[in-house]
Amino acid sequence: MSEKLLEIDNLSVCFHLPEGVARAVDRLSLNIAKGETLGLVGESGCGKSVTSMSIMGLIASPPGRIESGRILFQGKNLLELNRENLRRIRGKEISMIFQEPMTSLNPVISIGRQVAEPLMIHKGLSKSEAFDEATGWLEHVKIPAAGKQLKDYPYQLSGGMLQRVMIAMAMVCRPKLLIADEPTTALDVTIQAQILALMSGLKEELGMSLLLITHDFGVIAQMATQVLVMYAGQIVEEASVTRIFDRPFHPYTQGLLKSIPQAGGRAKGRVKRLREIAGTVPALTEVIVGCKFADRCPYTFDLCRQQQPTLDRIQNGHRARCWLHEHPERGRGNV
Amino acid sequence: MTRYLVRKLITLIVLLFLVSITVFSVLFVLPGDPAEIILGMNATPETLANLRAELGLDRSFIVQYANWIGSLLTGRGSMSINYDVPVYDLILSRLAVTGPLAIFAICFAVVISLPLGIYAARHQNQPGDVIVMFFTQLGLATPEFWLGILLILLFAVKWGLFSAGGFPGWSVSFWGSAKALLLPSFALGVIRASILTRLTRSSMLEVLREDYVRTAWAKGLRERTVVYVHALKNALIPVVTILGLQMGQLMAGAIIIENVYYLPGLGRLVFQAIGQRDLPVVREIVLFMAAAVIFVNFIVDLTYAVLDPRVRLT
Numbered sequence A: 001m002s003e004k005l006l007e008i009d010n011l012s013v014c015f016h017l018p019e020g021v022a023r024a025v026d027r028l029s030l031n032i033a034k035g036e037t038l039g040l041v042g043e044s045g046c047g048k049s050v051t052s053m054s055i056m057g058l059i060a061s062p063p064g065r066i067e068s069g070r071i072l073f074q075g076k077n078l079l080e081l082n083r084e085n086l087r088r089i090r091g092k093e094i095s096m097i098f099q100e101p102m103t104s105l106n107p108v109i110s111i112g113r114q115v116a117e118p119l120m121i122h123k124g125l126s127k128s129e130a131f132d133e134a135t136g137w138l139e140h141v142k143i144p145a146a147g148k149q150l151k152d153y154p155y156q157l158s159g160g161m162l163q164r165v166m167i168a169m170a171m172v173c174r175p176k177l178l179i180a181d182e183p184t185t186a187l188d189v190t191i192q193a194q195i196l197a198l199m200s201g202l203k204e205e206l207g208m209s210l211l212l213i214t215h216d217f218g219v220i221a222q223m224a225t226q227v228l229v230m231y232a233g234q235i236v237e238e239a240s241v242t243r244i245f246d247r248p249f250h251p252y253t254q255g256l257l258k259s260i261p262q263a264g265g266r267a268k269g270r271v272k273r274l275r276e277i278a279g280t281v282p283a284l285t286e287v288i289v290g291c292k293f294a295d296r297c298p299y300t301f302d303l304c305r306q307q308q309p310t311l312d313r314i315q316n317g318h319r320a321r322c323w324l325h326e327h328p329e330r331g332r333g334n335v
Numbered sequence B: 001m002t003r004y005l006v007r008k009l010i011t012l013i014v015l016l017f018l019v020s021i022t023v024f025s026v027l028f029v030l031p032g033d034p035a036e037i038i039l040g041m042n043a044t045p046e047t048l049a050n051l052r053a054e055l056g057l058d059r060s061f062i063v064q065y066a067n068w069i070g071s072l073l074t075g076r077g078s079m080s081i082n083y084d085v086p087v088y089d090l091i092l093s094r095l096a097v098t099g100p101l102a103i104f105a106i107c108f109a110v111v112i113s114l115p116l117g118i119y120a121a122r123h124q125n126q127p128g129d130v131i132v133m134f135f136t137q138l139g140l141a142t143p144e145f146w147l148g149i150l151l152i153l154l155f156a157v158k159w160g161l162f163s164a165g166g167f168p169g170w171s172v173s174f175w176g177s178a179k180a181l182l183l184p185s186f187a188l189g190v191i192r193a194s195i196l197t198r199l200t201r202s203s204m205l206e207v208l209r210e211d212y213v214r215t216a217w218a219k220g221l222r223e224r225t226v227v228y229v230h231a232l233k234n235a236l237i238p239v240v241t242i243l244g245l246q247m248g249q250l251m252a253g254a255i256i257i258e259n260v261y262y263l264p265g266l267g268r269l270v271f272q273a274i275g276q277r278d279l280p281v282v283r284e285i286v287l288f289m290a291a292a293v294i295f296v297n298f299i300v301d302l303t304y305a306v307l308d309p310r311v312r313l314t
């Protein structure tokens, strides 16, 4: 493996709510190498956004609390940085784009100013220098008549265009890591493809790493090199993108893969949300003794309810959190 | 922007027209003959009729209204029955008290409420927030006249720091006059400040949860830029609306407070004019106060345009 850029080690994040303590991220570890695209997949509510917000140091506290773990970025533990030092990394070394471009840009501040802001704050550019450079970036992400759009406000642009603006804004300081949290979920299919292509292009050009969060395996297939599958705050499977599509091990991953519309099919509109696995994610406030997926798993047997499986090596670079690994005979015949 | 401005200007004019019609008709149908009031009970029917003709009171409603508006726009308006001077002059001299009183009260309310509201929102449910919320609750529950009297008792009667009321006049003593307005504008401002503090807090709380504020943090902006630029600019929009709506109540409050503090302002003038059945004075002051409220709301509309591009550009 090449050089590590980001290393999360044993991260646990809890939310202290009136109804109990919700363990949104449970002892999660992951690595992102320089130039790599890591895909983080899972149903909604399984802790993907909380993971990304922990990296940015933006977990609302209270009610959130990081209970344990380290987040090493270029060897520095982000969790130990003071607020000012963390602020200098945000938007400069690590940038983020979000799911809803329509609500993620400030409605009363001009596009130009919003894109130029990181340059003024992190690079100390003057207003006019920053606006010049912002124009360049808006052209770069293929916004027509970029110079004119500087004075426009978000309500004047379409969702796809706004996501391009978000990308430009995230890129201006040439970050080493881009976190994209469901960047295309809110967009039409045709626009989705354009935005993904734009992101791949920029990633190659800047040599940055990408943490791509999605619940859409189609997006994963197109973008990622390495995949993590998350369920109820935990990593349940980890493999390369080819391996995950060829030989998914965890019943949850298999379920997710079955529920996507056939590739090349005439699926119009958005790829369907991954809701087709029977049952729902358990409440995060619940204390579950065994495997968190046991209630929804077609292969569940007694051990699954007694003890939580560990993330075990299936093969080189392929790991899964499932007792079937030690009891392969239980996986046959069923379903 | 131009279209927005023109639309708002037209609204302003139409509103002024409607208000003037309303004020005029209400006082028109009200019992009480100005000629009778001027001449007293013992006047002969003949002299009464003569005076009516002289004042134009025998004309139709439309003609009287038109004459009135005409006199307002061109000349000096009607004459006060009681003081025998043009109502314009009366209003101008009294405005020198009520104007500063209202402006002090609003400035005080804004200066207090914005920082407090932002602070409370930033420290939601923490001790500071709870204390701020307690005092705004207290402020809301305290009637203006009662607070006014309480302040007089404490600051004037007990500690002797202020005079208990009255107004020396700006030309006599500038600082003395400013000092005389201090307690009444505080009494008038407290309710406004309480309302605006709570509103700023809730508006700010809502905005701080917005996605674009998360984006602002994620960009690595400084806390003060996130709070005072990205969040506040959005949070101010509802605050400005309510500030405009407060103007009417401020006028009503001024009438009461001026009477508590013996301030020779518009409120006291209109109060006395009603007692003396000085109808021209009542009519013109009510119109003036309504016009002031309408005008302030016009300014509020312009402020929207500054704050919100969706208003400015469409």
Ligand SMILES: Nc1ncnc2c1ncn2[C@@H]1O[C@H](COP(=O)(O)OP(=O)(O)O)[C@@H](O)[C@H]1O
Binding pocket: A015, A017, A022, A024, A042, A043, A044, A045, A046, A047, A048, A049, A050, A051, A060, A063, A284
């Ligand atoms: N601000 C918050 N307050 C309380 N609970 C939260 C908050 N943010 C996230 N959570 C909890 O964390 C869980 C995971 O959320 P999230 O990471 O947003 O899921 P997703 O995988 O869809 O991005 C949620 O189900 C919720 O219980």
Ligand SMILES: [Mg+2]
Binding pocket: A045, A048, A049, A050, A181, A182
């Ligand atoms: Mg999410």
